Amino acid sequence: MDKVTAEEHKQVEDRNRKDVRGGLSSDSSCISLGDVLGLYGELSTEAREALANIRQKPVELRRNQKVFSLCEGRADIFVVKEGWASLSHATSTRGQDICNVFMPGDIVGMRESFFENHDIVILSLTNCKLEKVSVDGLHELFKTNEEIRKAVTSYVMVNDNITIERLRSCTHHRSEERVAHFLLEVYARFNFKGLLASNVFSFPVTQDVVGELLGMTSVHVSRCMTALEQKKLIRKTRSSVKLLQPEEMTRNTGFDRDFIYGHLCLG
Structure with a gap:
């Protein structure tokens, strides 16, 4: 029995180490x-230096400001350093449909x-601080x-996986x-980046x-x-959410964190 318990404990520790590797700083700069x-793959010092040497440009956006992105036939890439943004795919037949939201520590336009x-x-x-990354530079390193x-x-x-x-x-x-389920998704995304110390997260x-x-x-x-508030599952303010019973919410919704991040916990 002790052997099983020790093995389970080791698995949890191993997973926690994977989850927090290279966790992001709360300082947006x-x-x-x-x-x-x-966070998504082991990078050597040389690889990180190569990424740092890619041409990048800071971009600040005011709340509700739009950026139409097309770089020589390919979409631009932006690192979100501060704030929240949404992404839409513009088409001539459907206009603009929001397909995802991005928070600090996300990359917009990679795919x-x-x-x-x-x-x-x-x-x-919200008001945003982004870093525009050279598409050609990143693709060359790719x-x-x-x-x-x-x-x-x-x-x-x-x-x-998040979209699926x-x-x-x-x-x-x-x-x-x-x-x-969506609140659990946002909570999991913040947690994965190491940007949470409690069950409260920004949700503007x-x-x-x-x-x-x-x-x-x-x-x-x-x-x-x-x-959800009346059932005492969450508490919401104008710009944040606190999950009061995340385990019960997970049972009720079937939210599967391992489906999203499981491949990063292997090995």
Whole structure:
């Protein structure tokens, strides 16, 4: 019995070490491209130096400011250092549909930069500080440096997993469970980056944006938030959320953190 307990304890410790490796600094000025990619794959000092030498430019956006991004046929890449932003794919037939939200420590446009003529629209949900990264510079390292190639691929895989997990929730759950699932997603994303010390996290996302991501009206999102508060599962302020019973929310929604980040805990 003691042997099983010790083995389980070791597995938890190993997983925790993986989860916090290279955790990001809470100081936004210290969030770099190398630090972010270092969460998704082991990077040597040489690889981090190569990433630091890529041409980069600071960009500041005011709340509700839009950036239409297309760099020589490929979308620009931005590291989010501070604030929240959403990403839309612009098409001539559908206009602009929000497909994801990004918080500090995320990279906007990474996946899209590998596709030709892929227009994206970035909308700042709050005042934002971004770092615009040279697409050509990063893609050259992607071709020549195996560590960076693996980290970039892993980053794209995690964000695809987030989208798949969110879609699964939207097709299998009622509205209240969808909202709870999305809150758990945001909580997991903050936790993975090492940016949380408690069950409280920044959430300056409007009900309109949440509704568009989850296929609901903003009024319905509001009702679901109220219901979750009445059930004492969450406590919400204007710009933050506290998860009071994350374990029960996980059971109710089937949120699967391992599906999103599991491949990073192997080995």
